[in-house]
Amino acid sequence: MKKKIKFNLNNKEINLEVNPLRRLLDLLREDLKLISPKEGCGQGECGACSVIINGNLINSCCVPVGNIQGAKVITIEGLMETKEFHILKESFDEAGAVQCGFCTPGMIMASYALLTKNKNPNEDEIRAGLSGNLCRCTGYDKIIDAVKMAAKKGESVW
Numbered sequence: 001m002k003k004k005i006k007f008n009l010n011n012k013e014i015n016l017e018v019n020p021l022r023r024l025l026d027l028l029r030e031d032l033k034l035i036s037p038k039e040g041c042g043q044g045e046c047g048a049c050s051v052i053i054n055g056n057l058i059n060s061c062c063v064p065v066g067n068i069q070g071a072k073v074i075t076i077e078g079l080m081e082t083k084e085f086h087i088l089k090e091s092f093d094e095a096g097a098v099q100c101g102f103c104t105p106g107m108i109m110a111s112y113a114l115l116t117k118n119k120n121p122n123e124d125e126i127r128a129g130l131s132g133n134l135c136r137c138t139g140y141d142k143i144i145d146a147v148k149m150a151a152k153k154g155e156s157v158w
């Protein structure tokens, strides 16, 4: 049975009638055509589907749409025009932290979530902040370097 769902997505109000058990990941990718969140494991293990809900990093494959009633949801598409996104993008490029790129949107979301809460994280805090996000090809050191670089480059922004 469908239910009316209202939430804020990337600063736009969304009103939909949808099966409340539909996964947020499917709603974003299939219905709303926001394809930055990726489906990796589909089981909450890889972080490829990460979005930010009410300020917290969440795996959208594990969230039934009924749970986002009234929530504020952010995907990378909503960050594109921000200084924070450009700093992260530049840092990931410069650190060589992107190979196939499949994990990158999730890594960027996790880095953004971390840096907006802790503008100067130490290495342990960065590793903890990205611990729910798996990368099968770059290796984590370059990704950690990218986050350190983004923290430094964006000192006045985070």
Ligand code: FES
Binding pocket: 038, 039, 040, 041, 042, 043, 044, 045, 046, 047, 048, 049, 050, 059, 060, 061, 062
């Ligand atoms: S696809 Fe959601 S955590 Fe892997």
Ligand code: FES
Binding pocket: 097, 098, 099, 100, 101, 102, 103, 104, 134, 135, 136, 137, 138
């Ligand atoms: S860059 Fe390929 S999975 Fe991370």
